Amino acid sequence: MSVTTDPVALNQWIPCAWNGQIRPGATRDTQILGQPIRVTCAPDGAISCNVLDGAAGAVGRALPVTQKFEIIFATLGSDPRPLPKIHEFDEPGRRIANCGSVGVNTSPFRIVENFLDMAHFCFVHTDILGAVDQTEVLSYKCEVRPDADEVWATDCRFFQPAASKSAATNGKGQLTHYKYRVMSPFSVMLYKNVFGREDLDDAICVFIQPKTETECIAYMTMALVDEGSTMTQIIDFQQSIFLQDRIILENQRPALLSFAPNAEIPTKADLSSIAFRRWLKASGITFGTVKEAA
Amino acid sequence: MEMGLAKGWVPVALDAQIAPGSSHPVVINDMGLAVWRGSSGGAQVWEDRCPHRGMRLSFGFVRDEGLVCLYHGWEFSQGGKCRKIPAHPELDPPKTICTRTFGSLSYRGIVFASLDKAATPDLPADSQEEWLPVRSVFVAVPMDRVATYLGAKDNVFGAVATADGLGCHRLALADGAQITVALQPVGAEKAAVHLTSRGADADLRRTLARYAVRMRRILEIS
Amino acid sequence: MVIRLYDYTLSGSCYKVRLMLGFLGLGYQAVPVDFYPGREHKTLDFLDINPLGQLPVLEDDGLRLRDAQAIIAYLANKYDNSGQWLPRDPDLFGQVMMWVLFASGELMAASAARLHDALGYPFDIAAVRANAHAAFRVLDDHLAERAIEGKTWIVGDSPTIADIACC
Numbered sequence: 001m002s003v004t005t006d007p008v009a010l011n012q013w014i015p016c017a018w019n020g021q022i023r024p025g026a027t028r029d030t031q032i033l034g035q036p037i038r039v040t041c042a043p044d045g046a047i048s049c050n051v052l053d054g055a056a057g058a059v060g061r062a063l064p065v066t067q068k069f070e071i072i073f074a075t076l077g078s079d080p081r082p083l084p085k086i087h088e089f090d091e092p093g094r095r096i097a098n099c100g101s102v103g104v105n106t107s108p109f110r111i112v113e114n115f116l117d118m119a120h121f122c123f124v125h126t127d128i129l130g131a132v133d134q135t136e137v138l139s140y141k142c143e144v145r146p147d148a149d150e151v152w153a154t155d156c157r158f159f160q161p162a163a164s165k166s167a168a169t170n171g172k173g174q175l176t177h178y179k180y181r182v183m184s185p186f187s188v189m190l191y192k193n194v195f196g197r198e199d200l201d202d203a204i205c206v207f208i209q210p211k212t213e214t215e216c217i218a219y220m221t222m223a224l225v226d227e228g229s230t231m232t233q234i235i236d237f238q239q240s241i242f243l244q245d246r247i248i249l250e251n252q253r254p255a256l257l258s259f260a261p262n263a264e265i266p267t268k269a270d271l272s273s274i275a276f277r278r279w280l281k282a283s284g285i286t287f288g289t290v291k292e293a294a
Numbered sequence: 295m296e297m298g299l300a301k302g303w304v305p306v307a308l309d310a311q312i313a314p315g316s317s318h319p320v321v322i323n324d325m326g327l328a329v330w331r332g333s334s335g336g337a338q339v340w341e342d343r344c345p346h347r348g349m350r351l352s353f354g355f356v357r358d359e360g361l362v363c364l365y366h367g368w369e370f371s372q373g374g375k376c377r378k379i380p381a382h383p384e385l386d387p388p389k390t391i392c393t394r395t396f397g398s399l400s401y402r403g404i405v406f407a408s409l410d411k412a413a414t415p416d417l418p419a420d421s422q423e424e425w426l427p428v429r430s431v432f433v434a435v436p437m438d439r440v441a442t443y444l445g446a447k448d449n450v451f452g453a454v455a456t457a458d459g460l461g462c463h464r465l466a467l468a469d470g471a472q473i474t475v476a477l478q479p480v481g482a483e484k485a486a487v488h489l490t491s492r493g494a495d496a497d498l499r500r501t502l503a504r505y506a507v508r509m510r511r512i513l514e515i516s
Numbered sequence: 517m518v519i520r521l522y523d524y525t526l527s528g529s530c531y532k533v534r535l536m537l538g539f540l541g542l543g544y545q546a547v548p549v550d551f552y553p554g555r556e557h558k559t560l561d562f563l564d565i566n567p568l569g570q571l572p573v574l575e576d577d578g579l580r581l582r583d584a585q586a587i588i589a590y591l592a593n594k595y596d597n598s599g600q601w602l603p604r605d606p607d608l609f610g611q612v613m614m615w616v617l618f619a620s621g622e623l624m625a626a627s628a629a630r631l632h633d634a635l636g637y638p639f640d641i642a643a644v645r646a647n648a649h650a651a652f653r654v655l656d657d658h659l660a661e662r663a664i665e666g667k668t669w670i671v672g673d674s675p676t677i678a679d680i681a682c683c
Contacts, residue, residue: 018553100553103633113347119366119381135367135380217636232550239552240525246634248365252348253326265345265391269381310663429660499664507657 003035003076004213009287011077012184015209015219016049018098019070029057031211033287035076037063049074070098070221071207084148084183088203088223097231099220099238101209106249107288108208108216109257109280112188114245115206116180116272118158124244127161131173134159137269144279151182151279153272182276185285186210200225204238213288214255218242258290302412303397305462305476305488307405310427312337317361319352321480322409327396328352329405332359338372339407341394345376351393361393402462402474403427403490425474428489429503433510437477437485443513444475450505450512471498519544522565522573524551526634528627529584530572536588536680540595552635585620588677600674611671612678619681622651655682 004010014032022028022041029038029052036052038059047067053060063074068083088094104111114120119137121130140156156178179191179201186208191201202224209217220238229237258264259281266274280289306320306329317330319342326342328351340361342350349365356362360371369378376391397408401417403425408414433440444455444463455463455475465473471494478486489506491499519537523530523546537544549571550556558569566573566582573580574587576594581587592601603609625647631637632644658670670678 021553098553101636103636105633117366122380123364123367136383137381230548232548232554232556235550235554236525236548243526243634247353248349251350251353252365253343253350254348264347267346267379267382267385428664496664496666500661503657503661503664 004033004287006033006285006287007077008185008283008285009033009210011075011080012186013066013073013075013080013083014186015071015101015207015217016065016074017047017072018101018219018221019067019072020098021072021100022047030209030217032074033076033210034212037074039065039072039074047072051076069205069207070096071219073207081184084150084181084187086189086203086205086223088201091223095222095224095226095231095234097222097224097234097238099222099235099242101217101219102239102242102246104216104218104246104249105214106216106252106255107214107257108186108210109276109288110249110252110255111206111208111216111218112182112186113257113273113276114249115188115190116153116182116276117270118156118178119267119269120245120248121158121160124248125241128241129158129160129162131159131161139268140271142271142275144275148183151180151272151275153178153180153275156180180272182279185280185283185288194225197225202226210288254290256288256290260290260292263290301415302408302410303399303406303415304409305404305478305486306339306407307337308427308430308488308490309337309400309403309405311430312405315356317352317354317356319350320407320478322407323479324481325409326350326352327407328354328361329398329407330354330356330361332356332372335359335372336400337398337405339396339398339405340370340374341396343394344368345391345393402476402492404462404474404476404488406476424492425490426492426494426499428473428491428494428499429506430486430488431506431510432480433485433487433513434483435485435513436483437479439513440477440485440487440509443509450509451502467494469498473502517577520547520575521545522547522549522562522571522575524549524557524571527551527571528630529570532584532680532683533572533574533587533591535683536591536601536677539601539675539680540591542591542595583620585616585677585681588680589616592677601677601680603672603676608672608676612676615670615678616681618651618654619678622647622654623682625651 016030016032017028017039022039024041024043024045027038027040036057038050038052040048047065049063049065051060065072065074069089122132122135126132138157140153142153145152157175160176161173177193182188189203189205191203193201204222207219226234304322312318312329312331314331314333317328320327320329328340328342329337331337340351342352344351344363346366346368349363351361351363353364354361360369362369367380368376370393371377374393374395376387379385379387399406399414443449447454451465453465453467455465458464463475472492474490476488480486491502519542521533521544556562557571563569568582572584573582581590589602625644628639628644629648632639632641669675670682
């Protein structure tokens with residue numbers, strides 16, 4: 001595809017690499033919103049990003065870059081939506097995990113909705129995040145918080161056999177408490193209370209790099225409370241969960257999200273995705289959506 | 295030569311391929327279908343798309359004579375109505391929630407689908423049990439080219455295919471065995487060829503399967 | 517002395533070994549290796565374990581083996597008393613070896629396609645996919661003939677390491 005002209009999509013910080021992915025002196029060529037780019041790591045570690053123009057891929061103008069949450073972001077816009085505040089990444093004692101990035105062929109919004117959804121735990125993550133005999137999604141709350149212009153789902157609870165790598169070792173399962181937060185059209189996170197300690201939530205984030213409307217790279221970084229597992233075990237657990245979702249994500253039809261009222265049939269369990277679609281539509285974004293006939 | 299689309303019925307699979315309790319993806323002219331079968335009875339042909347969030351139903355599993363979507367476990371009974379939404383176990387799903395279903399029938403060991411509500415044709419009293427599966431092959435050429443190839447007398451089977459008026463072609467081999475060939479348009483440049491036979495023992499059927507592969511190679515080289 | 521397996525959950529090659537261990541009812545200790553994003557399999561310490569820098573690696577009673585196909589053949593040979601998984605009959609043995617080597621050869625294009633699509637490995641994806649499809653066809657054509665014979669498995673009348681290797 002050619003570069004999008006959608007101003008809402010253009011004015012976002014888009015991930016283009018994870019911290020440490022590019023060795024000093026090396027480059028990484030990729031694509032954001034249809035625009036080929038080159039990310040460069042200078043010998044001293046400084047990161048820069050340029051567009052690649054034309055068929056020959058000539059190095060063109062420099063793009064603003066920033067680094068946060070273990071990820072390198074670039075933007076094609078002149079006034080990008082600010083990156084969210086996630087204080088868990090700055091808290092001392094937290095395990096900061098970078099699970100790398102995984103390619104997924106679907107629109108970014110399918111990825112966000114899958115992340116918001118609890119009703120699939122029993123079927124896609126059987127015996128880990130959900131059990132086949134405990135499928136009910138208890139009612140929860142959902143709102144758009146106007147100060148940050150973010151979608152939040154709270155009071156979410158779900159019975160889980162093995163809610164995290166540490167929880168998996170006790171064998172009994174638990175009622176896990178979740179909060180979900182959509183920080184931007186291309187990013188979503190959840191707060192997961194695994195050990196029942198007040199205000200000590202695991203923060204698990206997905207930042208999405210749309211290469212095109214239907215090809216994305218999903219970056220997953222986390223700020224965890226877990227004290228027992230090794231980083232390798234933590235990463236392994238989250239990657240396994242995500243690869244289970246990926247089979248679903250690449251097989252939803254259509255890949256693009258539709259705002260048409262009868263295109264799909266939500267239920268009460270889908271409160272957060274209903275709110276997300278309404279919020280997306282209000283933002284005016286068209287990238288990644290089914291275009292209505294003129 | 296007649297194409298394999300007579301009377302609105304399109305072949306989608308060998309009956310033997312759609313084992314009881316299984317579901318499979320099929321594509322007709324770039325449209326995705328889910329072909330599945332309960333523990334017994336005829337194969338069902340549905341749009342390959344759950345009405346909830348668009349997940350392909352061909353990935354689903356068969357349970358209690360219904361098809362269950364892999365994403366959220368929504369269950370659909372034969373006829374397409376949603377009978378269970380696991381996220382809300384006490385809810386009786388509204389009757390409006392259903393999958394898009396198509397007509398299906400079995401003829402000479404091949405499953406056919408009707409996408410346009412075509413009338414069920416009068417099938418001859420062909421004994422279904424006598425037609426044994428050979429195999430299905432997928433060829434990266436338009437369906438017409440396969441039909442032309444089969445209509446020529448130097449094709450790999452050594453017999454000219456004649457249309458039988460019901461959407462299939464028939465080949466009669468010298469030793470009395472008969473082959474039914476049904477052509478399915480998968481996309482503009484891809485076709486499926488489904489073969490069953492009558493009066494051919496296992497050795498001959500294996501030979502016929504090899505001929506089908508040879509035909510695929512011949513058609514794809516040019 | 518317990519069997520140790522250097523393992524990565526998402527690796528198809530590691531999966532084959534875990535599957536074989538499961539069918540043989542063998543307990544083992546998994547040693548998770550941070551294949552991605554850590555590239556731990558390319559570190560100096562891991563290259564001491566496997567100079568090819570690949571997973572899986574199996575350790576059993578002082579023996580260390582690399583290569584999923586070699587590992588499953590070793591496990592079947594040592595631990596399968598039924599002789600089903602690695603048949604000794606010369607004809608069956610020859611066929612099993614043919615398909616096991618096919619799995620480590622032509623069929624690996626499928627793994628390469630997954631590494632490209634999921635983890636961004638820089639392969640020529642059109643060529644890789646074409647090779648994977650060609651390999652799948654070879655296997656599918658074989659299984660189509662076997663189905664006519666009333667057979668379910670790649671070789672013989674019961675599952676062998678050929679079925680594990682080609683999965």
